[in-house]
Amino acid sequence: MRLDETDKRILQLLQHDSKITTKEISYRLELSMTAIHERIKKLEREKIIANYVAILDKEKVEKNFMVFCHVKLIQHTKENVSKFEREILKLEEVLECFHVSGDYDYILKVYVKNMKAYRSFLVNKLTALNGIGSTQSTFMINEVKNSTNIQL
Amino acid sequence: MRLDETDKRILQLLQHDSKITTKEISYRLELSMTAIHERIKKLEREKIIANYVAILDKEKVEKNFMVFCHVKLIQHTKENVSKFEREILKLEEVLECFHVSGDYDYILKVYVKNMKAYRSFLVNKLTALNGIGSTQSTFMINEVKNSTNIQL
């Protein structure tokens, strides 16, 4: 599906605040509510919009100890890789996991309460998985920017 | 504010799908709509819920070329640092930026269309900023997990 300028502007608004009403969008884009409504429904149907979520304040829910954990596997057999990836999905502390180029195989973004909780995660959960060669942790000192908003 | 189990379950549901109705939540948690409604309002008022957003399919909007860009500053004067951080906020390709421990000062998460766009970003935008010492790019080969859902 090709997105025109109107679609992009709608997506921009929804990425910023998904609780915005069709009425408000129609007012801003100078189109009828129905037109906006149909476009949004189409964007949802086509899964351009993957989902709508609430973003929590990580500090207030006490999960603002963030660590980038670089993981290297022992060997890259198809089995090993798919096993590791399946297990990672189950670990609630891992919000993101990317297979990457470079010195390490994976980069995990881990959110926990504090260093103690991170240690526990490393020892009891991550390194408990089979096939982990080595890990290297990079700790967040400060969050400068953390957005979900893709500019179109 | 302290969160009890009910709050946590509500947040869990809203993190998964913010379009869920109070009615549906009240049904699942076996509480009245009023109770659920008041709790959600409080969670919003206290900014436990930071905001509601639409998440887009990065592939479908052609921004699925993701790079972790490690940045080292030349010198860490207060001025340099705050200038850099202010400028980063303006770069739309950078969705996330963390000041981190380790060999590099910052890790940026950059989403662009393809390698050509990334090169353009690096040359024209990032390294055009003053005070950048060096950068190192780690390219995403595959996205294993990418969630915004914090387990409480």
Next chain:
DNA sequence: ACTGAAAAGCGCATTGC
């Protein structure tokens, strides 16, 4: 693909329990 109006459902505030 857009408009306008009507119908259905939900959010929200209020009242009383």
Next chain:
DNA sequence: GCAATGCGCTTTTCAGT
């Protein structure tokens, strides 16, 4: 802290262009 009511707004649908 919960149930019930009613109003207003929003979403959703439908006919028309």
